[in-house]
Amino acid sequence: MSQNLPPDVVLKVDDLSVVYRTDRGDVKATANVSFELRNGEALALIGESGSGKTTISLALIRKLPRNAVITSGQILYQRNQEVQDVLKLSNRQLREFRWNECAMVFQGAQNAFNPVLNIRKQFEDTAQAHGWTDKAAVRKRALSLLQLVRLDPERVYDAYPHELSGCMKQRTLLALGVLLSPQIVILDEPTTALDILTQRAIIDVLNDMQRQLDFSIIFISHDLSLAAELADHVATVYAGEIIELGGVNDIFYRSLHPYTHGLLTSVPTLDHAQDLLQSIPGSPPNLITPPEGCKFHPRCAFADDICRKENPALTDDVGAHLAACWHKDRLLESRKARA
Amino acid sequence: MSSPIIELKHVYRSFKTGREIVPVLQDINISVNRLEFLCLVGESGCGKTTTGKIICGLLPTSQGIVEFEGADIASLRGDNQRRFRRSVQIIHQDPYASLNPTQTVSEMLSYPLIRHKLAPHRRGVLQRVRELLDLVDLTPVEDFIDKYPHQLSGGQRQRISIARALTTEPSVIVADESVSMVDVSIRIGLLQMMMDLRDRLDVTIVFITHDLALAKYFAWDGRIGVMYLGRLVEIGRTQQIIRDPQHPYTKVLLSAIPDPDPEKTRSKQHIQLRSEDIRRLTELPPGCSFHPRCPWYVDGVCDKEVPELSVPFQSEFDVEVACIPLERGAELALHDA
Numbered sequence: 001m002s003q004n005l006p007p008d009v010v011l012k013v014d015d016l017s018v019v020y021r022t023d024r025g026d027v028k029a030t031a032n033v034s035f036e037l038r039n040g041e042a043l044a045l046i047g048e049s050g051s052g053k054t055t056i057s058l059a060l061i062r063k064l065p066r067n068a069v070i071t072s073g074q075i076l077y078q079r080n081q082e083v084q085d086v087l088k089l090s091n092r093q094l095r096e097f098r099w100n101e102c103a104m105v106f107q108g109a110q111n112a113f114n115p116v117l118n119i120r121k122q123f124e125d126t127a128q129a130h131g132w133t134d135k136a137a138v139r140k141r142a143l144s145l146l147q148l149v150r151l152d153p154e155r156v157y158d159a160y161p162h163e164l165s166g167c168m169k170q171r172t173l174l175a176l177g178v179l180l181s182p183q184i185v186i187l188d189e190p191t192t193a194l195d196i197l198t199q200r201a202i203i204d205v206l207n208d209m210q211r212q213l214d215f216s217i218i219f220i221s222h223d224l225s226l227a228a229e230l231a232d233h234v235a236t237v238y239a240g241e242i243i244e245l246g247g248v249n250d251i252f253y254r255s256l257h258p259y260t261h262g263l264l265t266s267v268p269t270l271d272h273a274q275d276l277l278q279s280i281p282g283s284p285p286n287l288i289t290p291p292e293g294c295k296f297h298p299r300c301a302f303a304d305d306i307c308r309k310e311n312p313a314l315t316d317d318v319g320a321h322l323a324a325c326w327h328k329d330r331l332l333e334s335r336k337a338r339a
Numbered sequence: 340m341s342s343p344i345i346e347l348k349h350v351y352r353s354f355k356t357g358r359e360i361v362p363v364l365q366d367i368n369i370s371v372n373r374l375e376f377l378c379l380v381g382e383s384g385c386g387k388t389t390t391g392k393i394i395c396g397l398l399p400t401s402q403g404i405v406e407f408e409g410a411d412i413a414s415l416r417g418d419n420q421r422r423f424r425r426s427v428q429i430i431h432q433d434p435y436a437s438l439n440p441t442q443t444v445s446e447m448l449s450y451p452l453i454r455h456k457l458a459p460h461r462r463g464v465l466q467r468v469r470e471l472l473d474l475v476d477l478t479p480v481e482d483f484i485d486k487y488p489h490q491l492s493g494g495q496r497q498r499i500s501i502a503r504a505l506t507t508e509p510s511v512i513v514a515d516e517s518v519s520m521v522d523v524s525i526r527i528g529l530l531q532m533m534m535d536l537r538d539r540l541d542v543t544i545v546f547i548t549h550d551l552a553l554a555k556y557f558a559w560d561g562r563i564g565v566m567y568l569g570r571l572v573e574i575g576r577t578q579q580i581i582r583d584p585q586h587p588y589t590k591v592l593l594s595a596i597p598d599p600d601p602e603k604t605r606s607k608q609h610i611q612l613r614s615e616d617i618r619r620l621t622e623l624p625p626g627c628s629f630h631p632r633c634p635w636y637v638d639g640v641c642d643k644e645v646p647e648l649s650v651p652f653q654s655e656f657d658v659e660v661a662c663i664p665l666e667r668g669a670e671l672a673l674h675d676a
Contacts, residue, residue: 048522167615195382196549200595201615222523225597229604248601266527267599268552272582274559275552279528283492 003085005078010183010216011037011060011102016073018055018064025288029055031240032072034314037184042210042217044227044248046263047237048284053220056237057186060218061098062086077101079183100130103177104186108193112173113161119172120157123179130180138179145175148212149205167198171205178213187219191226203229224267228252236260239285239295242314246321256323256331258300294326302327342409343370344511344543345394345427350403352389361620363389365569367403368648371511371545374537376561378546378554378577384620385566387547388432391513394545395429407511425455428504432516434496438488444472444499445484451506471502474539476532494525501533505540515547530557551596555581565589568628569620571648575658585651585660587633587671610634627663635671637664 005012018030029052037043045053058064060075075086079101089097098104106112113122120139127138139157146153149171156164156172164172170190177185190206191199207230210217221227227234227248234251236244236259244257255261262280269275282299285291293310297303306326314324352364364386371377371394379387392398393405396412404411407423415423431437439447448468451457458464469480475498477483488496497517504512514533518526534557537544546557554563555577564574565586573586584590591610598604612632618624624631630641646661652668664671 048524165616195617196551196592197382197595197612197615197617199597200609203597204609223597224523224599225604228599228601229597252599252601263524264599266524268527268550268556269598269600270552270555270581270593270596271598272578275556277527277556279526279531280524281528283494283525284522 003076003083005076005083007078007081008039009036010039010078012076012078013056013060014074014076016056016059016075017071018052018059019069019071020065021067021069022288027287028290029068029240029287030059033240033242034073035235035242035245037216037218039183040210040214040216041232042219042230044231044234045218045220045237045242046222046224046227046234048222050284050287051237052240052287053237054188055240057104057188057218057220060086060184060186061102061104062089062094063098063104096130099126099182100180101182102184102186103180103182105173105177105188105190107189113169115161118158118160119164123157123176126176126179132180141179142175145178146172148209149175150201150208151175166194167201170194170198170202174202174205174209178209178215181213182215184216184218187217189221190219191223192221199226206230224252224263236263239290240287241295241324243296243325244323245314246323250319250321254321254335256321256328257296257325258302258327258331259296260323261331262299294324302330342373343406344373344408345369345371345545346406346409347390347393348404348406350390350393350405351401352386352393352398353401359621362623363569363620364393366647367571369564369571369574371543373510374541374543376534376537376544376546376558376577378548378558378561378563379566380548380551380554380563381566382549382617384568384617386569387549387566388515390566391429391515391545391547394511394513395427396423397429421455425507426509427511427513428507428509429513429515430497430500430504430517433520434493434500435488435520437500438496440488443485443487444468444491447499447503448472448506451503455507457507467506471505474505474536475499475502477502494521494529497521497529498532501529501536505536505542508540509542511543511545513545513547516549517546518553519548519550526553527556533557551581551592565592568618568623570628570661572629572661573658574648575656579656579658583656585656585658585665586662587635588629591632591634627661635664637669640664 014034016030016033020027020029033056047053076083077086123142124135124138143153146156151168151171191202231248234248235242238259244260266277266279280299285295291298294307294312297307312324312326314322316322347367347369350364350367353360353362379390381387393400412423445468448471449464452464452467458467472480472483477498518529533544536542548554558577561577563577563580564571567588573589584593594610613634614632626642626644627646630636640663644663646663648659648661649666651660651665
């Protein structure tokens with residue numbers, strides 16, 4: 001292999017673009033996306049519905065719908081200093097890659113289990129499909145994982161899905177996700193549609209799991225609070241592009257992109273003071289005919305001629321904190337003026 | 340304070356499903372004051388939507404009465420009933436399901452105007468439709484008036500739902516999770532518009548949500564009522580409840596919610612529940628329905644008596660709480676987790 005990755009990088013996505021072919025035209029769902037995922041880190045992809053965050057994650061495990069075409073890019077995956085391009089894997093290699101190397105926990109745990117099989121059978125089937133046939137060993141591993149997600153392992157292992165509550169199913173699903181010790185776990189909206197107290201339980205379990213098992217997380221969410229709580233790095237996705245990427249504190253306290261900033265000022269908090277909120281005017285663009293230049297410019301207060309003509313690249317003027325905006329200095333200045 | 344516009348008195352509601360009878364609401368007492376911001380919050384299944392439907396008269400109560408301007412709505416007939424129907428409107432949660440896909444915006448908004456004879460003639464109806472679209476900021480009106488729902492974004496659809504609720508010039512609107520389905524970046528705009536409409540049109544809005552932060556924003560100068568398993572467990576001034584919640588359930592909720600601020604949310608103290616299981620409505624425990632999970636549970640009290648809403652003993656606060664130890668003036672002491 002010609003590619004070399006730093007030893008702690010498990011995944012490097014480079015210039016990834018995905019297009020959905022539809023009757024109405026090509027939907028540019030993901031455009032020139034690049035990012036790295038390090039060992040043991042949690043990366044949050046935040047964005048609104050239709051921003052392309054799920055498309056990015058489906059591309060990572062090559063589970064895109066049939067009408068999707070990957071038009072550019074590479075996805076480099078590293079284990080034990082061996083690097084492979086996920087986009088070049090054969091079908092057989094892909095089957096190995098999925099779940100063994102990179103597992104995905106989909107949104108809506110209610111529907112993820114087969115209702116006519118008990119949990120034990122679903123753990124065993126998963127293991128067997130990946131060449132692990134020793135049922136006693138599977139059981140041992142499964143029970144320890146169910147314990148880790150704070151369930152009563154013996155009871156849950158022999159239960160049918162309908163016997164478990166939504167929270168228990170979600171936790172069982174997390175345990176199943178890491179059954180084969182993948183290096184990467186992708187979580188799609190892991191707490192959406194769950195009750196507040198259930199969300200808290202899931203967040204606590206995820207924190208525990210990450211502390212005790214060695215894996216990296218990519219999680220997709222529209223919930224900024226969840227990113228604040230769980231992520232090490234945050235990528236803001238807008239109209240199919242990563243428009244800002246940085247450490248969680250960089251993003252939340254020193255955002256450089258007007259869209260990220262706008263999202264942050266439109267989320268109510270539980271502070272004891274009154275929130276002064278402002279929503280972003282307009283609505284996200286149509287991705288069949290996205291606007292020219294910066295895709296955010298029709299909604300942006302700073303937009304001028306260059307924004308309307310040229311799309312800014314994701315660049316790093318400030319350390320490892322990247323933003324795709326022609327006017328990064330504007331937010332910096334306004335922050336300085338306030339300080 | 341003026342007399343309440345809507346008052347729920349000892350309202351019970353249960354539903355029959357097969358052999359079971361599910362008690363969805365138990366002994367709900369709420370007064371909605373004219374022009375106040377009132378939020379009902381709670382997790383799914385707590386009965387907040389049922390309460391909203393009962394307020395609008397869309398569901399009858401199983402027991403108890405609902406009064407609109409002092410009159411029992413079940414006894415209203417003829418003109419009085421029509422006036423109540425016009426005066427109290429609801430905005431549903433899902434703008435994808437609540438608009439008829441085969442009707443244009445203009446058809447949807449004209450129908451109630453014609454049905455209730457609120458505009459004199461065709462031109463008058465059209466004129467009113469344009470005013471309504473203008474009110475909900477769907478301008479230029481020409482761009483929207485002949486559109487079908489599928490041609491509109493989620494936020495725009497929800498504005499149509501709001502405009503439709505406004506057609507009958509209501510004095511009360513129940514907004515049931517009305518911004519939950521729209522994206523974060525446009526949610527606040529919708530909310531601000533609704534708060535604005537209250538001032539411009541004198542409508543009282545009862546806002547129902549599962550999101551306490553949203554409730555805080557909407558009802559900052561109003562009140563929040565917290566529901567749990569079919570009962571109201573705490574109700575009072577929003578700022579008071581956010582700053583210093585009294586009921587154990589409210590305390591637990593507030594401590595569990597993540598904040599959009601990394602440092603704050605990671606250093607937050609979470610109160611541990613005694614049990615994570617949520618009881619089914621058909622298997623409610625005796626006594627306080629929160630007691631199996633409550634970290635402040637008092638043996639022999641909470642599992643025996645059903646608490647009623649009351650002002651905590653010697654409290655200087657303007658809140659009512661349904662918790663027997665608090666009512667008796669006990670300091671809440673955490674069980675060892």
